[in-house]
Amino acid sequence: MSFLDSLAAGLALVGNLESFLALALGVAIGVIGGAIPGMSATMAVALTLPFTFSMQPITGILLLLGVYKGGIFGGSIPAILIKTPGTPASSATILDGFPMAEKGEAGRALGMALWASCTADVISNLSLILFAGWLASFALSFGPPEFFTLILFSLTIIAGVSGDSLLRGALSALLGLMLATVGLDLVYGTNRFTFGDPNMMGGLNFIAVLIGLFAIPEVLAMVWNPTAHLGNARKLGSSWVSFADYKKSFKSIVRGSFIGVFLGSIPGIGAAPAAFLSYSEARRKSPDKENFGKGEVEGVAASEAGNNGVAGATLIPLLALGVPGDVITAIIIGAFMIHGLQPGPMMFVLNANIIYGLFIGLIVSSVFLFFIGSLAIRGFRFVADIPKRILVPAVLILCIYGVFAVNNNVFDIGVMFAMGWVGYGMMRCRIPAAPFLIAFILGPLLEDNFRQSMLMSGSDWKVLFRGPITWFFWGATALTVVAIVRTSVRAIKNMNIVRSSVDVTIE
Numbered sequence: 001m002s003f004l005d006s007l008a009a010g011l012a013l014v015g016n017l018e019s020f021l022a023l024a025l026g027v028a029i030g031v032i033g034g035a036i037p038g039m040s041a042t043m044a045v046a047l048t049l050p051f052t053f054s055m056q057p058i059t060g061i062l063l064l065l066g067v068y069k070g071g072i073f074g075g076s077i078p079a080i081l082i083k084t085p086g087t088p089a090s091s092a093t094i095l096d097g098f099p100m101a102e103k104g105e106a107g108r109a110l111g112m113a114l115w116a117s118c119t120a121d122v123i124s125n126l127s128l129i130l131f132a133g134w135l136a137s138f139a140l141s142f143g144p145p146e147f148f149t150l151i152l153f154s155l156t157i158i159a160g161v162s163g164d165s166l167l168r169g170a171l172s173a174l175l176g177l178m179l180a181t182v183g184l185d186l187v188y189g190t191n192r193f194t195f196g197d198p199n200m201m202g203g204l205n206f207i208a209v210l211i212g213l214f215a216i217p218e219v220l221a222m223v224w225n226p227t228a229h230l231g232n233a234r235k236l237g238s239s240w241v242s243f244a245d246y247k248k249s250f251k252s253i254v255r256g257s258f259i260g261v262f263l264g265s266i267p268g269i270g271a272a273p274a275a276f277l278s279y280s281e282a283r284r285k286s287p288d289k290e291n292f293g294k295g296e297v298e299g300v301a302a303s304e305a306g307n308n309g310v311a312g313a314t315l316i317p318l319l320a321l322g323v324p325g326d327v328i329t330a331i332i333i334g335a336f337m338i339h340g341l342q343p344g345p346m347m348f349v350l351n352a353n354i355i356y357g358l359f360i361g362l363i364v365s366s367v368f369l370f371f372i373g374s375l376a377i378r379g380f381r382f383v384a385d386i387p388k389r390i391l392v393p394a395v396l397i398l399c400i401y402g403v404f405a406v407n408n409n410v411f412d413i414g415v416m417f418a419m420g421w422v423g424y425g426m427m428r429c430r431i432p433a434a435p436f437l438i439a440f441i442l443g444p445l446l447e448d449n450f451r452q453s454m455l456m457s458g459s460d461w462k463v464l465f466r467g468p469i470t471w472f473f474w475g476a477t478a479l480t481v482v483a484i485v486r487t488s489v490r491a492i493k494n495m496n497i498v499r500s501s502v503d504v505t506i507e
Contacts, residue, residue: 026066034074041071216420260309
C-alpha cells in the first residue's frame with residue numbers, strides 16, 4: 001500500500017463523528033484530571049482505559065491519546081493558580097506561573113501555557129510522523145552508560161533553578177538525592193533507610209513528595225500568619241496572552257519542544273526532566289534571565305513546551321519498536337493489545353491504516369486542546385477569586401484525596417505532611433524546592449544506570465566513555481559546569497563592585 005493509499009485509508013478510519021467525539025471527550029477528561037492535584041494524567045488514562053474495551057480500536061486509542069494530551073496541559077492550571085502542580089510534568093511551571101498569578105497576571109500565564117502547549121504538541125506530533133523510524137533507532141543505541149551521562153548532564157539544570165544562591169540550590173539537590181535512596185536497593189534488593197517499615201520499601205511516593213513540597217507549605221504559611229493572607233487569592237488579569245509575549249517566547253517554545261521530542265523518544269525519561277531542562281535552557285539564553293523565578297512569561301512558555309513536547313514523542317518507540325516511552329504509553333499499549341494490535345515495525349505493514357489514522361487524530365487533538373483548554377481557563381480561573389480562607393482548606397482536602405487515591409495508603413498522606421514541613425522550612429530559609437525535586441526524580445535513574453554500567457563492564461569506568469553519545473554528554477556537562485562557574489564568579493565580582501561603590505559613597 002502506497003503512502004497516499006495509507007493516508008486515505010487512515011482518513012476514512014477517523015473521519016467520522018465517533019472518532020472526533022472520542023478525541024474531544026478525551027481531551028476534556030484529561031484537562032479536568034490534570035487540573036485536580038494528585039490525579040495526574042497517568043491516573044486519568046488508567047481510569048479511562050476500561051471504557052475503551054467495547055469501542056472500535058481506533059476510537060478507543062484516540063480517546064486515551066486525548067486524555068494524555070489534555071492531562072499534560074491541565075496540570076499547569078493549579079500550578080499557576082494555587083501553586084499545586086496537577087501533574088509531575090507541570091512542576092516547573094510553578095517557578096514563574098505562580099509568581100505571575102500573585103502579581104495579578106494569572107490569565108496571562110494560563111494563556112501562555114495554552115499557546116506553548118499547543119505549539120509544542122504540534123511540533124511533537126509532526127516529529128512523530130516524520131522521524132518515528134530514525135528517532136526510534138537512535139533511542140535503541142542508548143545503553144546504561146549513555147543514560148548515565150544523559151542524566152548527569154540533566155542534573156546540571158539545577159543551576160538554572162537555584163535562584164540567587166547556587167549553594168542553596170546544591171543543598172536542596174543533595175537532600176533530594178538522599179531521600180531518593182529510601183527503599184529497596186535497585187540492584188540487590190536490600191533495604192535502605194526503611195527503618196523496618198514495609199511502607200517505605202517501595203521508596204517515598206513521588207506524588208506525596210511533590211504535593212507536600214509545593215502545596216502544603218502554602219497551607220502552613222496561611223496557618224502561621226493568617227492575617228497576611230486575608231482576602232482574595234489573586235486577580236486573574238487579562239485572560240489571554242499577547243502576540244508580543246508569544247513572539248518573545250517563540251524561540252524558547254521551539255527549543256523546549258525539541259528538547260521534549262528528544263527526551264520523549266528515549267524510553268523512561270519522562271516529561272518532568274524535559275520541562276526543567278527546557279526551563280533551564282530558556283533562562284540561560286534569555287536576556288531577561290534575572291526575571292526568571294519572579295514571574296517571567298518566557299519561563300512558563302519554556303516549561304510547558306518541554307513537557308508537552310514529550311507527549312507525541314513517547315509514541316515514537318511505542319509505534320516503531322513496540323516499547324512504551326513512559327508510564328502512560330505503557331497503559332496505552334495495553335489498549336492496543338486488548339484490540340489485537342501489536343505495536344512495532346510490522347504494524348506499519350499490517351495495520352498501516354490505523355497508524356495513519358492515529359497520525360491524523362493526533363493533529364486534530366492539538367486543535368481540540370486549544371479550544372477545550374481555552375474553555376478550561378475561563379472556567380478554572382474563578383479559583384483565583386475564592387477567598388484564601390475558603391480556598392486553602394479546599395486545596396488541603398484535594399491534596400489529601402489526590403495523594404491517598406494513588407495507592408489507597410494512609411502512609412502516603414503522612415509523607416505528604418512530613419514533606420510539607422520540610423518544604424515550609426526550606427521556604428523560610430529561602431532554599432529553592434525545584435532542585436530537590438529534580439534530584440529526587442533523577443537520582444534513582446542516575447544510580448541505576450551507573451551501577452548497571454559497572455556491572456556490565458566489571459567495574460571498568462572506561463565504559464562511561466565508550467562512544468560518541470557518551471562523549472557528547474560529557475562535553476555538554478563540562479561546558480555547562482564551566483558556564484556556571486563563570487556566571488558565579490561574575491556575580492561575585494559584580495557584588496563586590498557594588499559593595500565598594502556603596503562604601504565610597506558612605507565615606
